[in-house]
Amino acid sequence: MRNVELDERKITILKAIIKNYMDTGEPVGSRTISKYVESKWSSATIRNEMSDLEEMGYIVQPHTSAGRIPSDKGYRFYVDQILQEKNSEVAEIQELMIQRVDRLESVLKKLAKLLARDTNYAAMISGPRYHENKLKFLQLSRVDEEKLLIVTVLEGNLIKNTIVPATEHLSDEELLNMNILLNSNLNGLTIEEINLEVISRMKQQAGQHAGIVDLVLNQVAEVIRADSEDLQIYTSGATNIFKYPELSDNQKASELLSTLEHTETLKDLVGGDEAGETGIQVYIGEESQVQAMRDCSVVTANYELGEGIRGTIGIIGPKRMDYEKVLKTLRTVMTQLDAAFKKEER
């Protein structure tokens, strides 16, 4: 695929500039490149080409008499190139986490930590978003004299518990009947489908214990509401940003770290569902729309655990992040997560 704007040589030089800048974090000058590319061209030639590239907006000069650094547009070009080469070689990532870990939350936290350590960037990972909130199972139990336990299981095996004070006394048999009543009426319904008709029918069936029905329904509503509101986001390795001088001056570091602490803002990054064909999105600089991240790049990937349970993983680093490595790592993790939960299902 030819590029109409950039000829072969410009591409080579642009790539060289970006690669070099990734390593060093310093603006790179013509001489450096002329050595880097096996002295195919002299520094003067490079200078001319660089001048062109600058005019086209692929690189910028932080100040006169400094080398060039890639602009957002430059990075974008580079990333697009990589995304095209679908080299999805699945490297072995530490499998330590795929031990028998039961709770999803715990897996996600560990995964974030792992990602941060591996990449040396900051990692964030959103808990799953459950799209179809269908009720799968309800269980009402008496946990002690005056307390009832309501267990709600949603499609996708999301389980929530609540303990409520028992407002009225139920015998063991009544409890059993209530459970049957609840499950036969509610199973398979989404929250929207639990309308007044369903409710009044249930209350009628429940007879004198209609109050309990209310209790349970309130709880169900609460669970579903809470779940869709409290999107959990785990971050790790935020302090990795201190490894990159261009991010770690006090002003910027503070701003960036605050943002990483502030779940609300992260939701913007993680919330979008517009996945590329590979499920991977790259935001360079201001593309992310998040002020504090204008000097960063953010790479996000969506994972899916079957039954419509989706979440997002994100890596946040300097613009000069090692895109190749990050993309590869994310692809691997997605595969592994997938595999792990397929296994769990069996």
Next chain:
Amino acid sequence: MRNVELDERKITILKAIIKNYMDTGEPVGSRTISKYVESKWSSATIRNEMSDLEEMGYIVQPHTSAGRIPSDKGYRFYVDQILQEKNSEVAEIQELMIQRVDRLESVLKKLAKLLARDTNYAAMISGPRYHENKLKFLQLSRVDEEKLLIVTVLEGNLIKNTIVPATEHLSDEELLNMNILLNSNLNGLTIEEINLEVISRMKQQAGQHAGIVDLVLNQVAEVIRADSEDLQIYTSGATNIFKYPELSDNQKASELLSTLEHTETLKDLVGGDEAGETGIQVYIGEESQVQAMRDCSVVTANYELGEGIRGTIGIIGPKRMDYEKVLKTLRTVMTQLDAAFKKEER
């Protein structure tokens, strides 16, 4: 209560130094103090006293020809003074969090955020430690064709769920009996009390479904183990440290923030049970034993939610933190937490 070492004037001056340093973060000189204390004494007198105080170890000079700053010993003196004045006036703290929030975790997270915002220091809060891990209630249900749900409730209403594949088929009636079997045998036992004898008795009673008993017991063991290992710690406001120049140089900030990210280390701070008479502990500088916090002070308070459920709240800030405010805030929060959960119980 007289102090044998320090006379009235030395105390006044020492306090003035500490207060002033808290405001400004700058070393404070004799002239400043002489103005500060309504010109009762001249700067020269102050100088003499300061010289004494320095010799006694209450204040130090960062370098010759700089003002003095309080030493750990100085802060210690100051804090001890405050702790003596038991002014436990319970200010009204934002009650927004004491709404109907059901999940403890969520309350704790919000609380950490609130504390951090209020104090302008970093806050951490540990999830509850359950000391007496007695089984209170077990419930086994069939959630769909090939999956069983095990709900474990421990003393103190800690609830855990697990979904496991059903290894053998149980009829509704058998399931009911199994639940009775489980609860009648296990309720009220601690993990240690579930010995081989109990287990073999249960298996015998279970007859052909002994396998299920194993399944459940494994789960119970796992829950209790996981709970005692995975002490959750929530932090918030870590970036507040950038507000204090003496902590925010790159080296220190990075170190400190890493520590705050690293749960293991925080456990050391939060784990200890040696509460003072008020349940509040103050660690100044190296007293905390945590390297990265040698320039910080850490104030911890234990909260208790009845039934032996305990946790710890901590505030981390510069040595010159406003101890009075922090102590007051913590006392308030403890009271509120207590009240909130007393209410919840009813």
Next chain:
DNA sequence: TGTTAGCACTCATTTGAATCGAGTGCTAAT
């Protein structure tokens, strides 16, 4: 005898000038 004014001295920090050097743009030669 305790307090204070005065003064010489110290030393981190600030300021500004001089220098350095990496890198560019342009021109002329190849």
Next chain:
DNA sequence: ATTAGCACTCGATTCAAATGAGTGCTAACA
């Protein structure tokens, strides 16, 4: 079309002088 050469730019570094906050000491004072 490529390259060598050179003047020029401008941030970074270095260094010394100036600054000023603060001390310690001494002598005068109440």
